[in-house]
Each structure stands twice: as C-alpha cells, then as structure tokens.
Amino acid sequence: GIQVEQSPPDLILQEGANSTLRCNFSDSVNNLQWFHQNPWGQLINLFYIPSGTKQNGRLSATTVATERYSLLYISSSQTTDSGVYFCAVDGGSQGNLIFGKGTKLSVKP
C-alpha cells in the first residue's frame, strides 16, 4: 500500500520563527489533507490540498502531485501552534486515509 513519510519528526522553534514541514508519499493520490492534533487529541482540519497551493492566515500548503510531496508552511509561529501535524492521503476507493507518523512541533516563548 501507499507509504506516507513526514519530516522532520520533531521540531523546536522560538516564537516568531518560520518553519516548513514535509510530507512525501509513494504513489499518486486523489486526496491529501493536513491536520493539527490539539492537546486534547482532536484532529483539526488545516488543508484539503490534493494539488496546488492554499493559504489560510499564517499557514500555507503546497502539494506537487507529480513529484509526490506536500509542504506545510507556518510563518511567525506562536506557542498555540504547538502540537502534532499530520499529513494523510487517500488509501483506497472508499475514502479512508493513510496517515504519516506526524511532526511534533514545540514553539517556545
């Protein structure tokens, strides 16, 4: 089945710094989503981005489907950005998602 790899696994930033998280996937996909898991465990939707570029405030994402990777950019990071960021791609025709292991982000004040 499709493999999803995220890097880096851990990232520590000072407040105000910028960061780039990467997601590589091993096969063509029809769905790619980025999530932020909050401290209570809920997965918050950030982007639905099977291709192209999207922006939402300080966050933006780009997926280059032909090269099988996606990037999540966080600018001017804040302590509330801390948590685990997951990339997920479609795992089959019924819409289930295959998740990467996540990037754990810690933003220090």
Place this chain on the structure above:
Amino acid sequence: DVKVTQSSRYLVKRTGEKVFLECVQDMDHENMFWYRQDPGLGLRLIYFSYDVKMKEKGDIPEGYSVSREKKERFSLILESASTNQTSMYLCASSRREYTEAFFGQGTRLTVV
C-alpha cells in the same frame, strides 16, 4: 460548521465488558470511519462504512465490530474489552471518496 461528535471524551472500562463507542455526524456524509491512535504506531483504520448497514474491515478489525443503522450514526463495539484495546479512538466522516474528511474530538478509552 461541520460536526462529528463522539459520545465520550474519556472512558474507563473493565476487562471483559462490552463497550460501545458512538459517533454522530450532522453533515449527511456517506462515509464514516473508526481509527485508533497509539504511540509509535500512529493512526490505524479499524472499520469503515460507505452506506447504511454497509461495513468494511480496515487494517486492524480483530476484537471489534461496528453498526450503522442510520446514516448519521456509526458505532464501534468492543465485544469483550481487553487491556490491549486501551487507546485513543477517533471517528471521522466524509461525503464520498477523495473528499475532505472531518474528525470527532476523540475518545480516550482505558481498559483496566
């Protein structure tokens, strides 16, 4: 706003009990999913359903069953809870394949 609601945020059950985890979505989505999340293993699919009364096994269905009697509700059943089923359980829904999925708040289940 889209909403997926899980019946409990925290649950403690005894070994051997029958456990029901409930999930309700208000978006008229066809697809619903149950995942579990464990440290070091990530999120893994237990079961999913693409229509009322339809169900498909995911990657780790052993020890679980599901029920979908109404479109908006998808239940995960632990027939006889065991300590190795202590985990975070996450429910999700989506309209059809290749569309955006939305998750509930999660249920942290502890089996003692």
